[in-house]
Amino acid sequence: MFDFKCAVFDLDGTIIDSMDVWEKIDVGFFAKRNLNMPNDYMEKINNMSFEESAKYTIKRFNLNEGEIDLIEEWNEMAVYEYTHNIKLKPNVKAYLEKLKENNIKIALATASPKELYEPVLKNNKIFDYFDAFTSLEEVKKNKSYPDIYLLAAKKLKVNPRDCVGFEDILVGIKNMKKINFKVVGVYDKHSSNEIEDIKKNCDKFIYDFKELL
Structure with missing residues (x-):
């Protein structure tokens, strides 16, 4: 054994x-931009780092935002959940x-x-x-x-x-x-x-x- x-x-x-939390974060992220989260989005970014996820998201959805801005937004939403709830x-x-x-x-x-x-x-x-x-x-x-x-x-x-x-x-x-x-x-x-x-x-x-x- x-x-x-x-x-x-x-x-x-x-x-x-924690994956339900990430689904909640991702849905909220897209809602802020008046976008619907694609069904394959979580699967696509599942094995990526935050930096890679930011690059992928900006490119796929043609966002006029910087990688650091996306990472900070995701971190801000996630830190509380990881510290208290998950x-x-x-x-x-x-x-x-x-x-x-x-x-x-x-x-x-x-x-x-x-x-x-x-x-x-x-x-x-x-x-x-x-x-x-x-x-x-x-x-x-x-x-x-x-x-x-x-x-x-x-x-x-x-x-x-x-x-x-x-x-x-x-x-x-x-x-x-x-x-x-x-x-x-x-x-x-x-x-x-x-x-x-x-x-x-x-x-x-x-x-x-x-x-x-």
């Missing part, structure tokens, strides 16, 4: 239940405790910047379980590339072959597999359109972390 040296976790949609998915804390009991190193590999991941982890009292933190801001490439997962393993000083990764999106799972992570796919309703492909590409698929306890 714990025949690995480290566990690398995605954040949004994997260990925290909760863990069921049984996440119990599983992290079990990993620590078995001397497994734990890292975060997230698209969210530090001003979001730090308060949500602290508010849910799991920040101190993590030995390393990595975000897309550090690697300058989105999750269509394995760089963020490689950096997480490097920070933990562990060979990728000795890591288990936890992800809710298909592109992240595929890139973990490319670098020889074992991968646990985690169910999130916002990735349900990819669920069959996710199941085919991961080593194990779970609906709830209690399945690992």
Whole structure:
């Protein structure tokens, strides 16, 4: 059950239940501009950094706004939610405790910047379980590339072959597999359109972390 040296976790949609918040933020963002949010928008930006999302949004919708302005607007809307309201998915804390009991190193590999991941982890009292933190801001490439997962393993000083990764999106799972992570796919309703492909590409698929306890 714990025949690995480290566990690398995605954040949004994997260990925290935040995707509804992002849908709310995105809908509000478009409403301010008298635009309807396209059905594929969240899926398109799901593996991007804030900077990439801003570039994509400005280009796709021909917005006469700067990237920094969009990022600041998204941050302003998100920080309060991440600091006060967003909760863990069921049984996440119990599983992290079990990993620590078995001397497994734990890292975060997230698209969210530090001003979001730090308060949500602290508010849910799991920040101190993590030995390393990595975000897309550090690697300058989105999750269509394995760089963020490689950096997480490097920070933990562990060979990728000795890591288990936890992800809710298909592109992240595929890139973990490319670098020889074992991968646990985690169910999130916002990735349900990819669920069959996710199941085919991961080593194990779970609906709830209690399945690992």
